[in-house]
Amino acid sequence: MTLSPATPEFLNTLEAALPAGVLSEVPAHYLKEPRDLHHGTAAILARPRTVEEVATIVSMCNQHNVGIIPYAGGTGLVSGQVANLDPAPILLSVERMTAVRDIDIANNTITVEAGVILEDVQTAADQVDRLFPLSLAAQGSCRIGGNLATNAGGVQVLRYGNTRDLCLGLEAVIPDGSIYRGLSGLRKDNTGYDLRNLLVGSEGSLGIITAATLKLYAKPKEVATAMAVVSSPAAAVELLGEIQDKLDGLVSSFELINGVGLDFLAAEMPDVRQPFVERPTWMVLLEVTSGLGAELETRLMSTLETAIENGLVLDVLIAQNIQQRQEFWQVRESIPLANKSVGSISSHDISVPISAIPAFIKTGAKAIAKLGDFRINCFGHVGDGNLHYNVYPALGQSARDMTNLRAVVKDTVYGLVHDCGGSFSAEHGVGRDKLGDLEKYGDPAKLAMIRSIKAALDPKGIMNPGVIVRQ
Numbered sequence: 001m002t003l004s005p006a007t008p009e010f011l012n013t014l015e016a017a018l019p020a021g022v023l024s025e026v027p028a029h030y031l032k033e034p035r036d037l038h039h040g041t042a043a044i045l046a047r048p049r050t051v052e053e054v055a056t057i058v059s060m061c062n063q064h065n066v067g068i069i070p071y072a073g074g075t076g077l078v079s080g081q082v083a084n085l086d087p088a089p090i091l092l093s094v095e096r097m098t099a100v101r102d103i104d105i106a107n108n109t110i111t112v113e114a115g116v117i118l119e120d121v122q123t124a125a126d127q128v129d130r131l132f133p134l135s136l137a138a139q140g141s142c143r144i145g146g147n148l149a150t151n152a153g154g155v156q157v158l159r160y161g162n163t164r165d166l167c168l169g170l171e172a173v174i175p176d177g178s179i180y181r182g183l184s185g186l187r188k189d190n191t192g193y194d195l196r197n198l199l200v201g202s203e204g205s206l207g208i209i210t211a212a213t214l215k216l217y218a219k220p221k222e223v224a225t226a227m228a229v230v231s232s233p234a235a236a237v238e239l240l241g242e243i244q245d246k247l248d249g250l251v252s253s254f255e256l257i258n259g260v261g262l263d264f265l266a267a268e269m270p271d272v273r274q275p276f277v278e279r280p281t282w283m284v285l286l287e288v289t290s291g292l293g294a295e296l297e298t299r300l301m302s303t304l305e306t307a308i309e310n311g312l313v314l315d316v317l318i319a320q321n322i323q324q325r326q327e328f329w330q331v332r333e334s335i336p337l338a339n340k341s342v343g344s345i346s347s348h349d350i351s352v353p354i355s356a357i358p359a360f361i362k363t364g365a366k367a368i369a370k371l372g373d374f375r376i377n378c379f380g381h382v383g384d385g386n387l388h389y390n391v392y393p394a395l396g397q398s399a400r401d402m403t404n405l406r407a408v409v410k411d412t413v414y415g416l417v418h419d420c421g422g423s424f425s426a427e428h429g430v431g432r433d434k435l436g437d438l439e440k441y442g443d444p445a446k447l448a449m450i451r452s453i454k455a456a457l458d459p460k461g462i463m464n465p466g467v468i469v470r471q
């Protein structure tokens with residue numbers, strides 16, 4: 001269905017139905033996204049404080065066929081929260097919905113509103129001696145509603161799963177304006193279709209998440225963090241297996257780092273301290289945690305010593321204190337920023353089975369070399385099969401002069417990913433940027449079900465138009 005513009009008459013009626021101050025002009029930063037690739041449009045910014053206010057806005061937009069873009073922290077990387085649409089939609093930000101509604105220590109759950117910043121959820125958990133394990137570089141600005149809508153991943157998926165796995169219940173406003181009150185803290189509830197899991201990862205295309213009940217965990221009492229130089233990605237994957245064998249269930253992060261990324265870091269962010277004097281071609285940052293006092297460091301050291309003897313690990317550093325641990329993590333977390341300064345021809349957030357990682361990296365390098373003289377920075381959450389595979393021009397050249405190559409580079413990478421049973425979007429979602437890729441690589445029956453679900457729940461197509469489903 002064709003959407004209608006948010007006319008002045010409509011906006012006056014909407015304003016009259018809401019408390020003062022909910023609607024306002026749209027400051028420019030709401031219409032940008034982190035990569036500065038797209039600029040959006042919006043008729044007005046709505047910042048409701050309650051689920052009832054969200055329901056009023058959605059219900060009126062539904063009656064008048066006006067599109068809505070849900071917005072949380074604005075850090076999404078696939079243009080789900082920013083769109084240049086005609087007619088301009090309403091931008092609905094959950095940023096004022098910031099209450100921690102409940103913490104149930106015995107049930108190990110926290111119930112928060114969608115606008116709570118991820119770091120504040122972590123702090124609220126910490127204050128009751130619990131851990132909320134979702135952790136990613138944007139955690140100081142992304143909000144839990146956005147994390148749920150994108151099913152965000154991050155650096156601890158290996159141990160705790162992605163956002164979907166951390167969510168037990170949801171409250172949401174669906175496109176007809178009704179409120180789905182599903183804030184359950186149950187770990188077992190087999191009562192029909194799993195609507196929570198339908199809304200998680202739906203990127204605002206099926207409704208607006210307003211609150212969630214999330215899982216909490218025992219806070220690690222012991223943490224051991226190491227940087228290990230490995231001879232190859234195959235050695236990294238083997239090392240992961242060894243460490244999982246010896247420290248079963250305790251590995252929380254296992255991040256692959258590539259020499260190209262370290263070179264970028266040295267050039268673009270020279271203040272970031274690099275752990276090894278000679279920059280390695282491949283290394284891993286790994287972390288094991290335990291709530292029990294399991295003599296982690298001794299066990300980790302002994303496992304790494306065996307890995308050195310077996311030739312899997314060439315050199316290793318174990319963080320001796322919190323500052324050193326932070327320095328290790330700073331290296332990993334600064335790499336995306338250094339990448340951004342260098343500027344890629346094309347970047348890919350992909351996943352492949354962990355067993356396929358070494359072959360994928362080898363074949364990928366050969367296939368990209370056939371396209372030209374490029375640098376590849378392949379790094380990421382190897383412990384869960386999620387690689388960030390970014391392709392850059394040769395030193396001294398600029399990606400700006402190579403935009404015509406983006407499509408062929410992307411198709412080459414996604415083709416290889418598809419061939420080894422992987423995904424073209426591991427953790428960032430589909431948004432508007434990857435809609436064509438979903439149509440190209442998605443299973444036809446899956447695509448048909450997605451379209452049917454969208455048509456059933458949002459027949460007028462008001463909710464985040466053009467995200468996941470073409471409009």
Ligand SMILES: Cc1cc2nc3c(=O)[nH]c(=O)nc-3n(C[C@H](O)[C@H](O)[C@H](O)COP(=O)(O)OP(=O)(O)OC[C@H]3O[C@@H](n4cnc5c(N)ncnc54)[C@H](O)[C@@H]3O)c2cc1C
Pocket residue numbers: 034069070071072073074075076077079080081094114135136137138141142143144145146147148149150151152153154155203204205207208209210336427428431464467
């Ligand atoms: C430096 C950096 C590092 C990052 N690292 C990671 C990473 O490690 N792992 C990872 O998975 N992602 C990562 N991201 C991507 C991004 O942080 C995540 O996708 C995050 O979950 C988005 O949350 P947000 O609050 O910023 O959402 P937004 O950007 O505001 O929105 C994202 C999407 O969710 C929809 N949405 C927002 N709020 C709601 C709501 N309440 N209800 C329904 N739909 C809603 C929007 O319409 C949009 O489609 C990174 C981004 C940056 C900039």
